[in-house]
Amino acid sequence: MKQYTLMLIDKKSLEWEIQELPALGVNEVLIKTVISAVSVGAELSQYDESDVTDINPDYPRNTGYENYGEVVRVGGNVRSVHTGDKVVAFYGHKDFSIEKENNVIPVSEDIPSTQALLTILSCDSAKGVLKLDPNPKDKVLVTGMGTIGLLAVYFLKHYIGVDHIDVIEPDCRRRHIAKEFGAKNAFDLQDKLEGKYEHGLECSGMHGAFGILQSSIRQYGKICILSDGNKEELKLGPEFYEKELCIVGSSDGWDYKRHSQWFFKYVKKTPYIDQIFEYETTKENLMQCFKELSNGTINPLKVLVRY
Missing domain, CATH: 3.90.180.10 (Medium-chain alcohol dehydrogenases, catalytic domain)
Incomplete structure (x- = not known):
């Protein structure tokens, strides 16, 4: 063959x-x-x-x-x-x-074929969220509403149960989709963000958005970098040191078969x-x-x- x-x-x-x-x-x-x-x-x-x-x-x-x-x-x-x-x-x-x-x-x-296929990137996004281990009452900020960012919002909302998820995305169409996936507020890069966040997820691959994320996280807060870093070099700003932030990376999924058991039931x-x-x-x-x-x-x- x-x-x-x-x-x-x-x-x-x-x-x-x-x-x-x-x-x-x-x-x-x-x-x-x-x-x-x-x-x-x-x-x-x-x-x-x-x-x-x-x-x-x-x-x-x-x-x-x-x-x-x-x-x-x-x-x-x-x-x-x-x-x-x-x-x-x-x-x-x-x-x-x-x-x-x-x-x-x-x-x-x-399970529809299209939904089944998304279990792979859903698991990749879930691994980053699990590394942050947010409380449902925490405020979480996610940058970049590509596939990884949207699936991170989805997992935060439907698996962890986080109520307050805000996102940063310059594309108005993607901001609208993010709200359907569970985001409370969707901001452009120029918008003024409301309050500070306990956790952040970097899914944009863009230095500008990563800088906003660092400035928006509370003292001793935690950021997970889910983006590949293949678009622009992501740099640490002064807020990282001043607020003693913690940054972790995440790649691939935590356990694809175990994750699929939840995802296929919920999707x-x-x-x-x-x-x-x-x-x-x-x-x-x-x-x-x-x-x-x-x-x-x-x-x-x-x-x-x-x-």
């Missing part, structure tokens, strides 16, 4: 690599991709070669990391999934993939979460989609890719 994999072979240069899949191992599953996604913040900076944390990128390199698919075959020792089951996995823009049983997340038939109650996918394309048009993202023709929160 042939596998098509979208590879970044140079700056702004993609091609589909074709290869034969190996024999299936006893602890492996063969997955046919139904949908994947373009995580714009992470993937576009790689495509444009603009990631400030990766100034000498190696090529070729894989693209994408979020998949929802159907199990086509299973190895002899596989027990947790069966042929025909739906699963979430982490292999990127490929039409088929062989994955270890332990690396796939089973999905029940009643059915909040269909508005599908707003995150503001643009849809197909496998055949995926390379053109990257071009349009790069030249600014489209500017969605996240792209859904159908196979």
Whole structure:
């Protein structure tokens, strides 16, 4: 069986690599991709070669990391999934993939595919929130209402139960979406913020917003950096030292399978979460989609890719 994999072979240069899949191992599953996604913040900076944390990128390199698919075959020792089951996995823009049983997340038939796919970035956002460990009565400020920021607001509101969540976002459309996700107030960069916050989450990747966040946190408050830091260099301001703030980083998820158990139960109650996918394309048009993202023709929160 042939596998098509979208590879970044140079700056702004993609091609589909074709290869034969190996024999299936006893602890492996063969997955046919139904949908994947373009995580714009992470993937576009790689495509444009603009990631400030990766100034000498190696090529070729894989693209994408979020998949929802159907199990086509299973190895002899596989027990947790069966042929025909739906699963979430982490292999990127490929039409088929062989994955270890332990690396796939089973999905029940009643969970829409788009919502199931969001469990990956939801878990990544949740890890940062859990590191802060806010009290439901605390005030929390989140910068940047991209996918990670919106899912951080979602987890703060619906899992932790935080009542007062404010956000900073220059895009008025994204400020409106943030309120649907649970934000109390949504501010522009020029707005005057109301009061001080016990906790902050940096999801913008922009130094200006990070500076506002530091100035808005209370004495001895805590900030978690969830953004990749691939847009601009994030710098500590005088408030960090004067107020003796604590800053922690967070990457990847805390436990994808355990998180999915909560997320899949809860997400059915909040269909508005599908707003995150503001643009849809197909496998055949995926390379053109990257071009349009790069030249600014489209500017969605996240792209859904159908196979």
